[in-house]
Amino acid sequence: MQTLAWTCLFAPPAGVVVLTLAGSRISRSSAAWLGTAFAFASFLAAAAEFVQVLGRGAGDRAFTYTLYTWASSPSFKVPLAVLVDPLAVTEMLVVAGVGALIVMYSVGYMHGDPKERRFFVYLDLFLFSMLLLVMAANFVLLLAGWGLVGLSSYLLIGFWHEQRAPVEAAKKAFVMNAIGDVGIAVAIFFMVRDLGSTDFSVVFHTASQHWAKGSTDANVVALGLLVGAVAKSAQIPLHTWLPDAMEGPTPVSALIHAATMVTAGVYLVARTHVLFENAPDIQSLVALLGVATLLMAGVIALVQTDIKRIIAYSTMSQIGYMFTAVGVGAYAAGMFHLLTHAFFKALLFLGAGIVIHALDNEQDVRRMGGLGSALPRTRTMMWIGTIALIGFWPLSKDGILAAALHKGGATAIIVWAGGLIGAFFTGIYATRLMRLVFYGERSEFARQHLHADHGEAPWTMFWPVAALAVGAVASGLLSIGFGVHNTFGEWLASAAPTIEPSTPQDLLTTAVAWAAGGSGALLIWRAYDNPALLAALKRPWGAMATVAEQKFYWDALYDRIGYAPAAATASALYRFVERWVIWGAAAAVAATVRALSRGASAAQTGAVRGYAATLVAGAAVLAVFFIGKASL
Amino acid sequence: MEVGVEYFIAVSAILFGIGLFGIFTRRSPLILLLSVEIMLNSCNLALIAFARHAGQTAGQTFALVVMAVAASEVVIGLGLAVAMARRRANLDVDTLRSLRN
Numbered sequence: 194m195q196t197l198a199w200t201c202l203f204a205p206p207a208g209v210v211v212l213t214l215a216g217s218r219i220s221r222s223s224a225a226w227l228g229t230a231f232a233f234a235s236f237l238a239a240a241a242e243f244v245q246v247l248g249r250g251a252g253d254r255a256f257t258y259t260l261y262t263w264a265s266s267p268s269f270k271v272p273l274a275v276l277v278d279p280l281a282v283t284e285m286l287v288v289a290g291v292g293a294l295i296v297m298y299s300v301g302y303m304h305g306d307p308k309e310r311r312f313f314v315y316l317d318l319f320l321f322s323m324l325l326l327v328m329a330a331n332f333v334l335l336l337a338g339w340g341l342v343g344l345s346s347y348l349l350i351g352f353w354h355e356q357r358a359p360v361e362a363a364k365k366a367f368v369m370n371a372i373g374d375v376g377i378a379v380a381i382f383f384m385v386r387d388l389g390s391t392d393f394s395v396v397f398h399t400a401s402q403h404w405a406k407g408s409t410d411a412n413v414v415a416l417g418l419l420v421g422a423v424a425k426s427a428q429i430p431l432h433t434w435l436p437d438a439m440e441g442p443t444p445v446s447a448l449i450h451a452a453t454m455v456t457a458g459v460y461l462v463a464r465t466h467v468l469f470e471n472a473p474d475i476q477s478l479v480a481l482l483g484v485a486t487l488l489m490a491g492v493i494a495l496v497q498t499d500i501k502r503i504i505a506y507s508t509m510s511q512i513g514y515m516f517t518a519v520g521v522g523a524y525a526a527g528m529f530h531l532l533t534h535a536f537f538k539a540l541l542f543l544g545a546g547i548v549i550h551a552l553d554n555e556q557d558v559r560r561m562g563g564l565g566s567a568l569p570r571t572r573t574m575m576w577i578g579t580i581a582l583i584g585f586w587p588l589s590k591d592g593i594l595a596a597a598l599h600k601g602g603a604t605a606i607i608v609w610a611g612g613l614i615g616a617f618f619t620g621i622y623a624t625r626l627m628r629l630v631f632y633g634e635r636s637e638f639a640r641q642h643l644h645a646d647h648g649e650a651p652w653t654m655f656w657p658v659a660a661l662a663v664g665a666v667a668s669g670l671l672s673i674g675f676g677v678h679n680t681f682g683e684w685l686a687s688a689a690p691t692i693e694p695s696t697p698q699d700l701l702t703t704a705v706a707w708a709a710g711g712s713g714a715l716l717i718w719r720a721y722d723n724p725a726l727l728a729a730l731k732r733p734w735g736a737m738a739t740v741a742e743q744k745f746y747w748d749a750l751y752d753r754i755g756y757a758p759a760a761a762t763a764s765a766l767y768r769f770v771e772r773w774v775i776w777g778a779a780a781a782v783a784a785t786v787r788a789l790s791r792g793a794s795a796a797q798t799g800a801v802r803g804y805a806a807t808l809v810a811g812a813a814v815l816a817v818f819f820i821g822k823a824s825l
Numbered sequence: 826m827e828v829g830v831e832y833f834i835a836v837s838a839i840l841f842g843i844g845l846f847g848i849f850t851r852r853s854p855l856i857l858l859l860s861v862e863i864m865l866n867s868c869n870l871a872l873i874a875f876a877r878h879a880g881q882t883a884g885q886t887f888a889l890v891v892m893a894v895a896a897s898e899v900v901i902g903l904g905l906a907v908a909m910a911r912r913r914a915n916l917d918v919d920t921l922r923s924l925r926n
Contacts, residue, residue, distance in 0.1 A: 801857070801918040805848050 194245050195258045198277050201238035201285055202328055204231050205320035212314045221309045225300045228313030232296040232320055236289035243282050254279055254687060257330050257394070264333070269389050276330035276393060280688035283528060284327035284460055287535045291452045291664075292320045294657035298543050299444040301653035302550060312352060312442070319345035323453050327460060332381050332391040335461075339377060339421065342454045343370040349449060350441040362437035369434040373424025380417030380468075383410060397467040406471050415472035418465055419479060426458030426512045428486045433747050435509055439501040443549060446501055447542030451508050452535040459512065459531050462519040463689040470522070477604045480520025480597075484611035487513025489745055491618030495625070496741045499556045500545045503626050507582060508538055510615060514590055517608040523596035525682040525691030529672050530589035532681070536665035537581035543658045544575040547650045548630060553642045558626065563635030568649050572631045577662045582623045583710040584616055587669025588703060595674065595694035595702040609702070616706045620713025628721050674699045833874030840867035852917045854906045858899060865895045 208231030212224055219227070246254050255278035263273040275281075296316050303309050322345050326338030343366075351363030384391050387403045387410065404411035422428070427435035438450050449455070462469055462479060469476040490509035497503045511534050518527030549556055551568060565572045584590040590612070597608040635643075649655065672681040676696040685691070694702070720727040731738065743749065798804075840863055847860030869888040876884025 802849055805845075809845060 194242065194256065194277070197238045197242040197245065198256075198258055198275055198328070199260070201235050201242060201289060202275060202321070202324050204235035204238065205317040205324065207231060208317035209314050209321065212310060212317070216310070222300070222304070224310040225303070225313050228317050229293065229296045229300060231317055232289065232293040235320060235324065236286075236293040239282070239285040239289040242277060243286055246277065246279065246282050251683075252687065259330075269385055269391070271331060271333045271391060273334065274330040274392075275328040277328070278688045279685050280460075280464060280528065281328050283532065283685065285324060287532055288320065288323045288327060288453050291535050291539050291661070292316075292323070292448055294660050295444050295448040295452070295539060295543065296320075298447075298546070298654050298657040299442075301651035302444050302546055303442065304651070308352070312349075315345055315348050315352070316444075316448070319349065319449060319454075323457070326457055330393055332377070332384060332393070332396065336374065336377050336381060339425065339457070340374055342449070342457065343367060343374065343425075346370070346438070346449050346454055349445040350438045352442055352445065353440075356440075358437075359440040362434070362440040366434040366438050369431050370424050372431060373421040376417040376420025376424070378417075380414045380421075383414045383417070393464070397465075400468055401471055404471060407473060411468070411472040412475055415465075415469050415475035416478075418461060418468065419475055419482075422458030422461045422479075422516075423482060424458075425461075426455050426516070427509050428458065428482050428513065428516055429489065430747070432486060432490075432509055433744070433751060436502050436505045436744070439499065439505050443501065443542060443546035446505070447539045447546070450505065451538040451542050455508060455512060456515065456531045456535065459515040459519055459527050462516070463524040463528055466519065466522070466524050466689065469519075476520055476522070478520075480517045480604050480608050483513045483516025483518075483520055484608055484615075485513075486510065486516065487615040488611055488618070491615045491622065492737070493741045493744055494622040495618060496738050497622075498559055500548065500558050500561070500626065500630065501542070501556055503558070503622060504538070504541050504545060507541075507619070507622060508534075510619065511538065511582070511590075514593055514612060514615070517597065517612060518593040521597045521600045521605045521608055521692070522690075523593060523600070523692040524689035525679075525685040526589070526592045526596045528685055528689055529587075529681050530593055532671070533581065533587040533589040533665065533668045536661050536668055537578045537587075540578040540658060540661040540665055541575060541582065543654070543661065544571050544578060547571045547654055547658065550650065550654070551643060552639060555638065555642065558629040560636055560638040561630045562633045562639060563631070564639060564643070565631035566635075567639075567643050568631070570649055570655065571658070572627075574658050574662045575627060575631070577665055579623045579627050581665045581669075583620045583714060584706055585710065586666070587672075588674055589669070589672070590616065591699070591703040591706045592672060592674050592694075594706060595699040596692040598698045598702055599692050599694035613702075613705050613709050617709040617713040620710035620715075621717045624714040624717045625721075628718060633721065674703070830874050830878040834871060837867045837871040837874065840864070840870065852919055854902070854909065854918055857918060858902045858906070861902075862895060862899065865891055 208228050211231070212228055215224065215227075246256075255276065257274055257276050259272045259274040261273055262270050264271040296313070299312065299316065303312050306312065319342065322338050322341030324338075326335060326342055329335040329338055347363045347367040347370075350366055351359045353359045354363075381391055384396055388396055388399050390396065400411075400414075404414065420431075424431040435450060435455065439446055441450070469479065487510045490506045490513060494503050494506035494510065497506060511530070515527045515530050515534070518524070518530060548561065548564060548568065548571065551564075552561065555561070581587060594609050594612040597605040597612070650658075672679045674694070676699070679691075679693065682691045682693070716730070720730050740746070796807075844860040844862075844864030844867060847863065848857055851857060851860065869891055872884040872888045872891070876882060876888075
């Protein structure tokens with residue numbers, strides 16, 4: 194079992210090393226397939242590990258494997274140790290499984306890109322970082338993984354670094370994630386100071402003894418972790434990097450910015466739920482931030498025109514649901530939504546990737562339309578993803594909201610109501626995307642750029658999408674609710690408990706959520722058939738649409754409070770300090786030296802006899818001096 | 826009969842004066858080199874005279890070093906003079922100021 198865990202973790206970095214050393218000695222497509230093979234090796238190890246863990250008794254499913262002591266000091270040490278428990282195994286399966294499918298998809302998507310080899314190195318690097326994050330058995334290792342996924346995300350967002358926008362998006366993502374890293378580091382400082390260890394087992398068992406419930410220390414630790422989670426998972430207020438991150442290649446958006454990395458914040462809160470329960474105010478804040486994000490992102494998604502950005506805002510919104518789940522204490526429900534979301538959102542992204550690929554990299558939905566007849570299989574797959582996104586099946590979103598209803602209390606009721614309103618928006622934007630891309634009259638642009646001989650997609654691109662569609666449908670069976678069964682919740686119970694709603698609560702929530710999502714979907718479908726209805730719908734929302742198009746002015750706000758003061762300070766420093774003090778000092782030194790040199794250069798007349806006379810005169814002076822001295 | 830050291834020094838001083846005079850009055854680089862040689866050899870004479878007077882060999886050794894330096898210096902000096910003669914017709918050290926500005 195230990196071997197399997199280490200194989201799962203170290204197969205992707207082995208791929209990094211092999212691909213890097215092989216370099217241009219192997220062909221681009223062999224490099225791509227090698228990268229894919231290492232990802233699948235990791236997935237197979239994860240699956241075998243899962244079978245092994247599943248074979249153990251329910252109370253005996255957590256193992257810590259230590260390779261060696263990574264860092265040590267007299268007072269505490271950090272072992273290079275992984276924790277394999279149901280929560281970690283679930284994440285390992287998601288990361289390695291969805292990851293391997295997306296790496297395979299990239300074989301087709303990135304075919305012919307001049308930097309194909311590097312892309313697969315980065316993907317394998319990302320898989321390693323993400324696996325390290327979810328398998329870490331202590332906070333320092335977790336932070337290492339946390340930072341490394343940030344790095345690989347940066348590298349992959351900025352993959353097309355010849356263009357300006359990807360580079361800026363990459364920098365933005367990196368800076369925002371660095372804020373989150375600092376938050377986690379602060380929490381770790383508190384652990385080292387008060388608990389003397391960062392091992393999960395020690396921290397979770399001794400935290401409540403050292404930090405009283407709701408005390409400042411407990412709140413600061415939870416808040417630090419929350420800052421990290423919020424930055425990584427693109428929740429308000431550190432969310433603005435995610436839509437920009439869509440500048441990266443589409444497989445990257447699917448893998449990092451939909452299925453795995455952005456949901457790491459949810460994993461973190463679920464993993465450290467003991468610390469959050471020790472700080473109830475902060476945990477409520479998690480839920481409220483989640484509600485705010487899911488509503489705001491849902492509204493913004495309504496007006497976006499870039500196919501990937503629509504899905505990106507949808508991701509933000511769905512992660513908002515997961516945050517509400519872990520915020521109200523339904524950790525397993527949140528993880529279940531994370532699991533189903535990983536499938537259906539990766540599916541939607543990869544489907545969008547097929548569309549983008551077929552249309553010569555066009556991403557504007559207004560220039561698409563009527564693609565259904567050209568891409569019928571993609572349309573079917575994306576319908577499966579859309580149905581999952583709206584929440585008809587799997588019932589993961591409803592599970593969260595029903596749990597919130599069961600929990601009760603002001604926060605949970607806000608979550609419940611906000612989540613249902615969000616479901617309405619989800620129905621609208623998800624259906625709008627399908628409608629604009631696949632239905633209606635085929636646009637002029639599509640007629641020009643869609644080539645019949647192109648085919649729908651290479652098999653390496655289509656089959657991962659199909660596999661994800663199967664996963665999206667099948668994963669729903671893991672937890673049905675309504676008192677039927679909650680296999681997933683029981684599986685995670687030891688690591689991430691959940692709230693089990695009563696059957697009536699579940700039925701009510703699901704009914705309302707279906708009604709909200711379905712009515713939203715139906716409304717927008719009708720509206721696109723009927724221009725008068727569309728105009729009537731749009732009119733009262735004019736001001737709101739402007740706000741939504743401006744993304745609720747977050748970027749403008751950060752420009753004002755972050756960029757503008759920094760730029761003003763820099764320009765003031767340039768104008769006064771740099772120009773006058775630094776340049777002035779340099780100029781003064783130069784002028785002094787020049788004046789002295791001019792004086793010295795006057796002696797260089799070029800006349801040989803002048804030099805000789807100077808020499809003789811000097812010798813005479815010395816002679817007089819020494820003779821005078823000797824005769825004294 | 827032993828010749829006193831003061832005679833050697835006098836001869837050396839006279840030779841040095843002749844060399845110095847040559848440097849100050851002549852313009853041809855060849856003559857300048859000759860003058861420098863005369864001055865160097867006057868120094869050698871003084872060195873050897875003092876060495877004999879003091880009964881030590883250090884001065885003689887030093888004179889040998891000066892000869893070696895003088896030989897090298899003549900090689901470079903004559904080389905420069907030839908190069909100069911090739912580049913321009915007249916040989917006049919006072920016109921050699923092109924390195925300035």
